[in-house]
Amino acid sequence: MKLHNGTLYWPTTNSIELIVKSPKQPKKQYDAIVIGGGISGCLTAFRLLKQGLSVAIIDQRHFGHGSTAANTGLLQYSNDIMLSELIQQIGEKEAIRFYQLCFEALDDIEKIVNELPHEVDFQRRPSIYFASNQSDAVKLRTEYEALYMNHFPCEFWDESTLSFYMPFKKPAALVTLRDAEINPLKFITSLLNYLQDHGVDLFEETVVTDTSYENQLVQLKTTTHLFQARDVVYTIGYEKKHNAKKDDATFKRSYVMVTKPIQSSTHWHEKAMIWETKRPYLYLRTTAEGAIMVGGLDEKLSEATVDKKMIENYAQKLLKETQSLFPHLELEVDCCYASTFAESKDQLPFIGPHPTKPHHYYVLGYGGNGTVYSALGSKMISDLIAGSENYDAHIVSPQRKVETDSLPFFSIA
Structure with missing residues (x-):
């Protein structure tokens, strides 16, 4: 399955070299094998390595x-x-806890970044979530109150405050x-360099x-080889094979455009993500190279157009x-591409053991917050494999139920 088409931006920015030194033969047995060498797989392998386990990562492509x-x-x-919506869906206690897990995952990612041998352009930023229309301003106020009452750092901006900090007018904004x-x-x-240097075996094109x-x-x-392991973790992202069936998740395609570097980000409050x-929603961020990356225009088609x-x-x-949000900037397209992504029916990731296959686990960060889901999921899976109790795993279990569905969400061939 082709997950993206077009001209990608990140490969043009990546000066970090990775020389994969795969052993001629895998170990006779691993404690854990991770299938998929993207963000979910690397974070999972990192956690398992920290548990003292022998680990291999297998990827069907070249890494990255x-x-x-x-x-x-x-x-x-x-x-x-x-x-505020999640509280209505799964209850106050579990909804608040899920948001806490996402907040904690950001700190976990930062701690991992600080252990790495290279600069990876991690920067703390605020996010500006603006109301697209007047009625949504009320929803954002309700959401602000839910976050603020539960001690999440946030602010509520009315129209005048937003227009003071940004060059556009909208009815209101929630700032996280x-x-x-x-x-x-x-x-x-x-x-991957860190993992390989610390004993994790890497196998690409496998x-x-x-x-x-x-x-x-x-x-x-x-x-390429026959592998044996006590446990296996599928971190296969948006690959349909071995993944959730169509009733469990919706596969879509989205578009991304990256501008040529802009001369100034003046009147863009703290280079906030927007x-x-x-x-479907529009989202924007700046990059370390001074470009603007913009995504959106999602379509209910699973294959990235060629x-x-x-x-x-x-x-x-x-x-x-x-340009309508930043009329003072001179913008020109540099890169653009289409890519596949997936969402679960309840907007939560699938993380946990397979319901019938022993020692098979999944970290599938479906949704718009996939990297954060990968971070919290890798922590859960490493706990489960190590035999430790994880009191939050049921929230994102592949077998979870919701009020609108009496059957488990998740089904893997």
């Missing part, structure tokens, strides 16, 4: 060539489903503090063809929307 290369690198504790941005490709390239459970070990048949209440002209047309639409 999957969804991570198209990831826009926004890290937020707020989610596509607002806290202590969010962050990152260069996702630099992040995993540096992380496709898993069959799995079984024999003699208390997971047997993985691949196009998004809006309408759906039509170059279509991608360029969507880029011009994104450019036009960006």
Whole structure:
């Protein structure tokens, strides 16, 4: 499955070299094998390594060539489903706890970044979530009260306050503090270097063809070797094979446009990340190189289009929307691409053990906050594999239920 098409931005910024030194033969047995070498896989391998386990990562592509290369690198504790909405969906206690997990995940990512040997452009930023229309201003006020009452750092801006800090007028905005941005490709390239240097075996261009459970070990048949492990973790992002069936998740495609570097970000409050209440939503961030990265215009089609002209047309639409927010800037498209992503029906990730296959686990960060979900998911999975109690795992369990559905969400072949 082709996860993206067009001209990607992050590869043009990544000067970190990764030389994969795969052993000629895998170990006779690993404690854990991670399938998928993107952000979810690397974070999971990092956690398992810290548990003292022997770990291998298998990727069907070259590392960094999957969804991570198209990831826009926004890290937020707020989610596509607002806290006030999530409270109605799963109850106050668990909704607040899920938001706390997302907030804690940002700190966890920063701690990991500080252990890495390279700069990965991690920067704390506020996020400005503006009301696309007047009625949404009321929703944002309700959300602000839910966040503030539960001690999440945030502010509520009315129209005049927003226009003071930014060059556009909108009815209101919710500002969340202590969010962050990152260069996702630099992040995993540096992380893979760290993992390899600390004993994690890396195998790229290795496709898993069959799995079984024999003699208390997971047997993985691949196009290159036979692997054995006590546990296996699928961190396969938006790959449909071995993933949730269509009733569990919606696969879509989105578009991203990156401008040429701008001369000044004056009147852009603290280079905040920006998004809006309408759906599908527009979102924006600046980059370390001085460009503006803009995403949106989601479509209910799972395959990233290969039509170059279509991608360029969507880029011009994104450019036009960006120019309407920042009329004082001279903007020009530099890169543009289409990419595949997925959302679960309840807007939460799928993290946990397979319901019937022993020692098979999943970290699937479906939704607009996938990197944060990957961070909290890797922590949960490492606890479960180590035999430690994780009191939050049920919130994102693949077998969870919601009021509108009496059957488990998740189903894996």
